[in-house]
Amino acid sequence: MASSLIISLVFLPHVFHRWGHIHLQTYDALFEIILYNIVAWVSGTLVQAERKRKEELKKAQQELIQANKYKVIGELAAGIAHEIRNPLGSIQGSLEILRKDYKAEDSKYEFLNILLKEVARLNKVITDFLNYARPALPNLIETDINQMISETVLILSPQASKKGVGLKTELDKSLPRIKADPSQLKQAFINLILNSLEAIEGNGQILISTLQDKNSVRVKFQDTGKGMSEETKGKIFTPFFSTKENGAGLGLGIVERIVQNHKGEIKIESYLGKGTTFTLFFPIKGDK
């Protein structure tokens, strides 16, 4: 396009040199020059658009190849994790049988206890990983969130009181039922309460409250734990990120997946040394 303009400019004096001699030819020549420039401009634009399209296509293809690679790696890892879980079950069963041969005072009994604990930990990591890598689609039914909270609190109360942590609820009685998967919600609530329990050193409080917004149901988990730095806050949903010695770093990834599966949202507030609040929002109409 630029070259056609340059050529035209060079050619122009030649045209005007003839100005006044044969008018009609001069106009023709000028018209031709303009026409050539228009054609050059149109074809230049088309070539540029085509080049851009090709670049975009190449980029999209590369992204697809990369995404497929991650998918394949994820599937492979999930397959291996699944295979590890079966022998772990047999190891656990055998250890329990072996332990019966020893008295509680025996040092071997203690060793077997350690082995059983470690097997249970491996099992948890594998199960969490599988939950994360192969999330089941939610089976949505009319669900009473307050009831899910009460059931979860009942499960975790012994663990909380053993630690000296108060587990309190403030449930909005007029909360509407929502379309949700009760077992997935319970899993998310357990992960959040466990995190709060683990964040509290010494005595503390966990308050779980429910509230109805205009279009959503709000579930708030408030703890008086050690809180998080801004840096930690930015990484908590990254798989395998953990600040704990024995943490797999998958708990919140699973919570995020579950909330996304319910078209919900998560809000986090955390202050170092003061505590953390996770608020989950679930749309009242699940299909929104």
Ligand SMILES: Nc1ncnc2c1ncn2[C@@H]1O[C@H](COP(=O)(O)OP(=O)(O)OP(=O)(O)O)[C@@H](O)[C@H]1O
């Ligand atoms: N309530 C909380 N208070 C303070 N820090 C928290 C809280 N919840 C999460 N975190 C931080 O976020 C990190 C990631 O949490 P996540 O539940 O994903 O993994 P984890 O608890 O370390 O391991 P696990 O897989 O056993 O749950 C934690 O290691 C911790 O640093």
Ligand SMILES: [Mg+2]
């Ligand atoms: Mg956790």
